[in-house]
Amino acid sequence: ALKANGCPKLETIPDFSKMWNMRELYxxxxxxxxxxxGLDKSLNSMTRIHMExxxxxxxxxRNNIQQRWTxxxxxxxxxNGIYDIPEWFKIVNDADNIVFFEVPQRIMGRxxxxxxxxxxxxxxxxxxxxxxxxxxxxxxVRNLTKQTTLHANIVFARYGRSGPDLLIRRLLPTRLKDRYxxxxxxxxxxxxxxxGDHVSILVRPYDVDFxxxxxxxxxxxxxxxxxxxxxNLDP
Numbered sequence: 001a002l003k004a005n006g007c008p009k010l011e012t013i014p015d016f017s018k019m020w021n022m023r024e025l026y027x028x029x030x031x032x033x034x035x036x037x038g039l040d041k042s043l044n045s046m047t048r049i050h051m052e053x054x055x056x057x058x059x060x061x062r063n064n065i066q067q068r069w070t071x072x073x074x075x076x077x078x079x080n081g082i083y084d085i086p087e088w089f090k091i092v093n094d095a096d097n098i099v100f101f102e103v104p105q106r107i108m109g110r111x112x113x114x115x116x117x118x119x120x121x122x123x124x125x126x127x128x129x130x131x132x133x134x135x136x137x138x139x140x141v142r143n144l145t146k147q148t149t150l151h152a153n154i155v156f157a158r159y160g161r162s163g164p165d166l167l168i169r170r171l172l173p174t175r176l177k178d179r180y181x182x183x184x185x186x187x188x189x190x191x192x193x194x195x196g197d198h199v200s201i202l203v204r205p206y207d208v209d210f211x212x213x214x215x216x217x218x219x220x221x222x223x224x225x226x227x228x229x230x231x232n233l234d235p
Contacts, residue, residue: 005029005050017041024075029053035061040068047229048075052180055080062086072114072187073229074154081120081179081214089118089217097203097213105195107222112193114226115141116219118183119203121157121211135211137182140202141191150191155182157211179214187226 001024004010010030016022017038023045027033034056039049043065051057062079066086069077085092091101097119103112117139137157141150157180193199201218205211 002026008032013037019045021045024048024050026050027054031055034058040064043068043070044227047071048078050078052078052080055082057083066118066183069116069183069185070225070227071229072185072190072226073152075229076155076182076184079181079183081122081181083181084120085118085181085215085217089116089219091219092215092217094215097216098200099216099218100198100200101218101220103193103195103197103199103220110222112188112195113221113224114185114187114189115191115193115201116183116185116221117201117203117217118181118219119213119216120179120181121203121205121213122179123210136206137211137213138202138204138206139186140200140204141186142200142202143191143193144198144200146197148192152186152190153206154184154186157182157205185221185226187228189228 002022003026005026005028007027007030009032011032013027013033013036015038016036019042022042024047025036025039027036028050029052031053033054035058049065057079062083063086066077067088091099093099121137135157136153137155139152139154141152142148201216203213203216205213
């Protein structure tokens with residue numbers, strides 16, 4: 001893992017195209033950073049990317065890592081919420097934490113590989129007790145056709161981090177520091193969806209009182225190679 005949080009003067013970073021064994025990357029609050037060169041070529045080993053507070057990332061860089069992400073289960077991509085759910089997500093609820101959809105039949109002989117899930121959440125607590133808080137967010141997949149339910153606890157919502165970088169976050173405008181985006185994946189080997197199934201995806205924080213999910217999106221994956229990450233979620 002590479003951890004370099006709280007580097008507000010960081011503008012460039014070495015090429016990552018041959019970082020084939022790196023699993024976790026933490027670059028939070030690098031306001032001037034626009035990209036991590038070559039990172040999209042090393043995603044096969046990545047299970048977690050934290051770039052909250054990196055508010056100057058280019059659209060091309062974000063699209064490359066979000067569309068080429070392969071890790072399923074624990075981890076995912078954490079970004080600032082100003083970037084919103086990507087346009088290539090076709091199933092989106094712009095105002096809530098639940099989406100409904102029907103799984104199409106096989107497309108040109110291809111089977112469903114899994115789901116890419118993305119949601120934007122915001123912090124709405126006040127006071128010092130919330131400045132270094134975190135809590136699990138549950139992703140509940142209900143197959144309304146087969147009457148089955150899967151509870152996936154694969155993501156933590158965070159607000160603030162202890163140490164010097166908390167002071168950096170206080171310099172951010174409120175509209176930037178209280179919105180976050182998470183994207184991750186669930187393999188169809190786990191959720192077992194078939195063509196014709198009617199499905200709901202509910203994103204719900206567990207045991208936390210400072211997080212509200214503002215919008216939710218789902219993208220069905222038909223071609224992507226998806227790898228299950230069995231590591232513990234809590235770093």
